[in-house]
Amino acid sequence: MPRLLLLNPPSERMAIRDNYYGCSSKAGYYWPPIDLLALSGKLRRYFTLSVIDAVAQGLPPGKCMSLIKDFEPDIIVMLAGPVTLKSDLEFASRAGAVFKSRVFLSGGPLLFHGKEFLDRYDFIDGVILNFADNNLAEHILRAEEGYNLLYRGAGGDIRGEEKIRCRGDFSYGVPAYELFPLKRYRTPLAWKKPLACVKSSFGCPVGCGFCLYGRLPYAARSLDDLFAEFRYLKRAGIKEIMFSDPNFTVNRARVEAICEGISRNCKGIRWSAAAHAASIDRGLLRVMKSAGCHLLEIGVESGSDRILQLYGKRSDRSTVEKAFDACKLEGIDVLGYFIFGLPGESALDMRATLDLALELDPYIASFSVACPFLGTPLEDECRRKGWIDPETEEFDSSGKASINCGGLSPAEVNKMKEYAYRKFYLRPGKILKIALQSLKRTPLDFLYYLWYFFSRAAMTGRFAGRRSVL
Ligand code: SF4
Numbered sequence: 288m289p290r291l292l293l294l295n296p297p298s299e300r301m302a303i304r305d306n307y308y309g310c311s312s313k314a315g316y317y318w319p320p321i322d323l324l325a326l327s328g329k330l331r332r333y334f335t336l337s338v339i340d341a342v343a344q345g346l347p348p349g350k351c352m353s354l355i356k357d358f359e360p361d362i363i364v365m366l367a368g369p370v371t372l373k374s375d376l377e378f379a380s381r382a383g384a385v386f387k388s389r390v391f392l393s394g395g396p397l398l399f400h401g402k403e404f405l406d407r408y409d410f411i412d413g414v415i416l417n418f419a420d421n422n423l424a425e426h427i428l429r430a431e432e433g434y435n436l437l438y439r440g441a442g443g444d445i446r447g448e449e450k451i452r453c454r455g456d457f458s459y460g461v462p463a464y465e466l467f468p469l470k471r472y473r474t475p476l477a478w479k480k481p482l483a484c485v486k487s488s489f490g491c492p493v494g495c496g497f498c499l500y501g502r503l504p505y506a507a508r509s510l511d512d513l514f515a516e517f518r519y520l521k522r523a524g525i526k527e528i529m530f531s532d533p534n535f536t537v538n539r540a541r542v543e544a545i546c547e548g549i550s551r552n553c554k555g556i557r558w559s560a561a562a563h564a565a566s567i568d569r570g571l572l573r574v575m576k577s578a579g580c581h582l583l584e585i586g587v588e589s590g591s592d593r594i595l596q597l598y599g600k601r602s603d604r605s606t607v608e609k610a611f612d613a614c615k616l617e618g619i620d621v622l623g624y625f626i627f628g629l630p631g632e633s634a635l636d637m638r639a640t641l642d643l644a645l646e647l648d649p650y651i652a653s654f655s656v657a658c659p660f661l662g663t664p665l666e667d668e669c670r671r672k673g674w675i676d677p678e679t680e681e682f683d684s685s686g687k688a689s690i691n692c693g694g695l696s697p698a699e700v701n702k703m704k705e706y707a708y709r710k711f712y713l714r715p716g717k718i719l720k721i722a723l724q725s726l727k728r729t730p731l732d733f734l735y736y737l738w739y740f741f742s743r744a745a746m747t748g749r750f751a752g753r754r755s756v757l
Pocket of ligand 1: 501
């Protein structure tokens with residue numbers, strides 16, 4: 288069989304390239320990239336597979352190259368992320384040249400610009416547009432274009448349709464978990480280890496203007512396929528599942544069926560998922576909790592209803608407050624996502640966002656800066672109106688702000704993000720609560736996060752005399 292390498296390439300930062308997304312891990316947390324897991328399930332019947340997750344394994348480029356050499360792949364399928372696009376392309380070019388392998392890329396920045404990348408870089412042999420597509424493996428094997436795959440033909444011509452399609456339910460089988468460095472993955476969202484990432488749906492029908500998932504068509508995974516994976520995870524001793532769905536609670540009946548499937552096939556496993564605030568209530572949360580759900584990720588985004596409406600979030604303050612109350616009453620922790628610096632926002636809107644975060648007081652708050660990820664409506668608008676440097680292609684939602692729209696400056700947004708982190712986390716009650724909860728769950732990981740975060744903060748002078756912009 289041909290040899291195929293699934294590669295998460297090296298990175299100086301702990302760049303997260305999972306699920307087309309882009310941010311960098313600030314406290315050393317990292318989880319298995321769902322793109323590679325799903326592809327491993329699809330491709331294992333057709334190829335001799337190997338997996339290198341150079342970020343999780345802490346591999347520098349030289350060491351990674353020598354591991355690739357040992358495997359001698361015919362094909363490399365590599366992630367390229369929004370945070371590290373330049374270095375990812377450089378690595379792909381080197382690997383393709385040294386090993387004469389065909390190189391396929393998968394990642395958020397290429398989704399809506401695949402042909403452009405193939406045009407510009409002749410070392411890219413193909414671009415995967417939907418890693419969950421049912422026929423992807425056959426197309427790669429037969430060296431032909433197909434739905435969701437752009438392909439460079441023998442004459443150098445670019446073939447395939449630049450459109451992401453979902454045709455009915457998708458399946459990807461049981462991923463080749465045994466090839467992934469499972470012991471290396473840890474996240475504060477997981478109570479126990481080892482942890483696995485599982486996808487039960489693709490895309491999101493809500494369509495928020497700043498989010499790439501809103502541009503991907505919604506599709507559901509076949510329940511039989513999903514339950515087969517649950518049974519495998521139980522047998523393999525996996526203790527925790529992170530669902531990689533952008534929006535797990537799109538369809539209530541399906542959520543209930545999945546909960547029943549978990550109770551039947553892998554009872555005792557704990558799990559977390561992302562939910563839209565408007566789609567949950569106490570009844571549904573009770574069903575989820577009894578099937579092992581202990582944490583939900585909820586995108587609050589802004590404390591300003593005007594901003595939420597402007598970006599099509601389909602929720603407002605009162606919806607979010609109700610959802611958080613319901614989670615508290617049902618004993619489910621929440622990770623709340625908050626964004627600063629969306630065009631149209633004022634300093635008062637940012638303050639309202641921070642106040643809302645303090646009022647809701649989720650178990651974890653994630654504050655990010657607005658990012659014009661390639662392919663989002665926000666990117667279109669920023670490029671059209673000249674709000675970002677036309678040459679910029681790398682974006683990190685956990686890094687520095689890059690949008691200059693004439694309102695809030697990037698410096699003000701960055702300051703606010705830093706201030707929000709300090710204001711939210713450096714409260715004695717919060718520190719104690721997180722410490723007690725974390726020590727009950729994964730004590731060694733908790734100490735690792737502290738060590739990683741403070742050693743990075745010391746290196747970058749992160750806490751040196753910052754103040755609020757307000
Ligand atoms: S609801 Fe969440 S996943 Fe869906 S488009 Fe909006 S931000 Fe993205």
